[in-house]
């Protein structure tokens with residue numbers, strides 16, 4: 001199974017990715033967590049992206065595409081994966097499909113966790129990541145509307161988009177997802 005878990009900041013991408021990773025026994029790959037870990041380790045990549053994350057902007061397509069190609073070629077990703085927070089631009093979506101073609105595989109579903117902006121803000125308010133400050137959060141929600149929501153059309157057109165009500169208890173969200181993909 002190869003799933004994309006997409007949604008705004010605090011929409012529950014990580015929560016659902018963890019549940020689905022356990023359910024299917026496949027790795028959970030979070031681009032946001034990967035970048036935050038690089039920043040915490042003060043690696044060259046972390047230094048390169050820290051300002052971008054702190055502002056709530058998207059990291060460049062070039063960098064993200066290279067990162068994901070490298071990660072998806074790791075042995076643990078051979079039989080499937082849950083991608084949390086990737087892709088976020090139409091270019092990333094297209095490049096992901098081109099890359100998966102070369103591996104003779106494809107995305108099964110893109111799962112969109114739908115929540116109103118006020119619910120995203122409430123959920124993120126009590127957290128302390130570098131990109132949970134009010135200004136970065138506002139920018140992340142703007143970027144979501146400007147870039148990521150239009151990208152959903154890519155999956156909708158290919159009949160691979162599953163829209164899920166993210167504003168319900170976590171186990172109900174999981175049930176709705178599993179009902180939609182089986």
Ligand SMILES: Nc1ncnc2c1ncn2[C@@H]1O[C@H](COP(=O)(O)OP(=O)(O)OP(=O)(O)O)[C@@H](O)[C@H]1O
Nearest residue numbers: 008009010011012013014015032123168169170173
């Ligand atoms: N269905 C839900 N109902 C209520 N609270 C939830 C639900 N899913 C997640 N949460 C809570 O909302 C917060 C954000 O969840 P989570 O970290 O899974 O979101 P995310 O989309 O991965 O966020 P980010 O994009 O910032 O990494 C957490 O405190 C989590 O416990």
Ligand SMILES: Nc1ncnc2c1ncn2[C@@H]1O[C@H](COP(=O)(O)O)[C@@H](O)[C@H]1O
Nearest residue numbers: 031032053057058059064085086087088
């Ligand atoms: N797919 C991505 N493209 C560009 N930037 C990304 C991507 N995934 C993560 N980022 C950056 O990381 C933060 C946090 O991501 P979350 O998935 O919301 O934890 C995001 O705001 C981007 O700066």
